[in-house]
Amino acid sequence: MAIKLYELCGTEAERVFSPFCWRSRMALALKGLEFESVPWRFTETDRLAFAQHDKVPVLVDGDRAVTESWDIAQYLDAAYAQTVPLLRGNPAPYVFVAAWNDTVLQAGMVRLIVSDIPPLLDAKDRAYFFESREKRFGTTLAEVTADREARLPAFRASLQPLRHALRGRDFLGGDAPDYADCIVFGSFMWARSVSALPMLAGDDALHGWRERMLDLAGGVARRAPHFGG
Amino acid sequence: MAIKLYELCGTEAERVFSPFCWRSRMALALKGLEFESVPWRFTETDRLAFAQHDKVPVLVDGDRAVTESWDIAQYLDAAYAQTVPLLRGNPAPYVFVAAWNDTVLQAGMVRLIVSDIPPLLDAKDRAYFFESREKRFGTTLAEVTADREARLPAFRASLQPLRHALRGRDFLGGDAPDYADCIVFGSFMWARSVSALPMLAGDDALHGWRERMLDLAGGVARRAPHFGG
Numbered sequence: 001m002a003i004k005l006y007e008l009c010g011t012e013a014e015r016v017f018s019p020f021c022w023r024s025r026m027a028l029a030l031k032g033l034e035f036e037s038v039p040w041r042f043t044e045t046d047r048l049a050f051a052q053h054d055k056v057p058v059l060v061d062g063d064r065a066v067t068e069s070w071d072i073a074q075y076l077d078a079a080y081a082q083t084v085p086l087l088r089g090n091p092a093p094y095v096f097v098a099a100w101n102d103t104v105l106q107a108g109m110v111r112l113i114v115s116d117i118p119p120l121l122d123a124k125d126r127a128y129f130f131e132s133r134e135k136r137f138g139t140t141l142a143e144v145t146a147d148r149e150a151r152l153p154a155f156r157a158s159l160q161p162l163r164h165a166l167r168g169r170d171f172l173g174g175d176a177p178d179y180a181d182c183i184v185f186g187s188f189m190w191a192r193s194v195s196a197l198p199m200l201a202g203d204d205a206l207h208g209w210r211e212r213m214l215d216l217a218g219g220v221a222r223r224a225p226h227f228g229g
Numbered sequence: 230m231a232i233k234l235y236e237l238c239g240t241e242a243e244r245v246f247s248p249f250c251w252r253s254r255m256a257l258a259l260k261g262l263e264f265e266s267v268p269w270r271f272t273e274t275d276r277l278a279f280a281q282h283d284k285v286p287v288l289v290d291g292d293r294a295v296t297e298s299w300d301i302a303q304y305l306d307a308a309y310a311q312t313v314p315l316l317r318g319n320p321a322p323y324v325f326v327a328a329w330n331d332t333v334l335q336a337g338m339v340r341l342i343v344s345d346i347p348p349l350l351d352a353k354d355r356a357y358f359f360e361s362r363e364k365r366f367g368t369t370l371a372e373v374t375a376d377r378e379a380r381l382p383a384f385r386a387s388l389q390p391l392r393h394a395l396r397g398r399d400f401l402g403g404d405a406p407d408y409a410d411c412i413v414f415g416s417f418m419w420a421r422s423v424s425a426l427p428m429l430a431g432d433d434a435l436h437g438w439r440e441r442m443l444d445l446a447g448g449v450a451r452r453a454p455h456f457g458g
Contacts, residue, residue: 090319092317092402099394161325
């Protein structure tokens with residue numbers, strides 16, 4: 001029985017745009033595991049009741065349901081031990097990569113692209129999204145991204161640890177990608193899928209790494225619907 | 230033959246204050262390896278000629294000299310494989326921890342404490358330090374740290390990935406410390422050794438982790454000469 005991955009999308013089922021879903025998608029790609037994408041929308045919480053969860057990604061493998069991208073990565077390493085390891089036998093140092101990604105990269109990115117998401121959603125999801133996100137930010141989404149062009153340089157500067165870590169290395173995993181690459185690239189795929197705003201300046205040293213990630217596993221990420229570069 | 234570690238100090242041999250030396254010192258402590266500290270000052274490059282190097286730490290183990298803290302960690306894991314592993318069999322994800330530490334934590338810290346270092350040095354080292362650091366910063370060291378109290382909140386905010394990574398965990402290494410802890414704690418020991426400026430606010434969640442690190446291996450870090458908290 002094929003692995004199923006419940007993934008976030010809007011009106012267009014192929015345009016998956018949760019950074020956490022992209023982590024799991026890239027994890028499956030790195031491990032060379034086939035899977036069936038199950039489109040899921042923000043307001044379809046009842047469809048995840050079987051997993052006692054209300055968010056995606058949810059991975060279903062036979063009669064096993066695994067929630068949360070981090071637990072999915074650990075599950076895949078354990079269940080498919082003969083494939084490429086994601087966490088290389090030791091999850092601990094990847095926790096810091098995720099912590100930086102969530103609190104710096106992703107926290108910066110959401111304030112650049114969040115207003116690009118509503119047009120991708122149907123009326124019901126759009127209402128949910130506006131309400132939940134405006135509550136989170138304490139203002140309208142248009143306000144959140146109003147000065148985004150002016151904030152791009154600061155966002156790009158915040159990626160310096162990434163540039164530093166990739167000096168002389170093809171991937172965060174070293175010669176080959178691992179789950180650290182999935183975490184960070186997942187955020188970039190989120191932006192690429194929903195927004196035309198260029199996260200990287202034209203001459204950013206990170207382009208090489210991002211292109212390599214786009215090429216992985218036969219270009220699974222490159223082929224996905226996208227707006228941006 | 231005991232391991233020797235050449236470490237940076239000033240007039241006081243016991244006050245070791247290079248963040249990179251502290252990484253190696255903590256690495257040796259974690260592994261339970263005895264070593265002899267060899268005090269070294271900025272201008273004593275001739276004393277490192279044997280290692281074809283001009284910076285500390287330099288580790289000497291029998292007839293083997295190892296330079297650079299990162300290479301020392303890998304050497305110790307390879308040469309003392311029966312002791313606690315530092316890089317847990319896979320150095321790749323620790324590179325990102327070091328990249329963040331160097332470009333964010335340490336880059337922020339140096340602009341808070343660099344002017345506290347000259348009083349610890351003798352005349353010759355002090356002249357070298359002023360010249361090299363003023364060239365690096367393009368201004369006087371007094372200027373670099375002039376508004377440091379005002380910049381403390383921004384520095385402390387930049388530690389957010391660390392707080393996030395340590396939620397529900399005792400160490401960056403998880404239940405037990407590993408080289409990720411050595412990297413980040415090394416920077417804190419640098420500040421503690423040279424400056425009374427409090428890097429953390431009184432209620433910072435990072436205190437618990439720092440106290441645990443100070444307690445490691447019989448309190449080797451806690452006993453070191455220090456000014457700050």
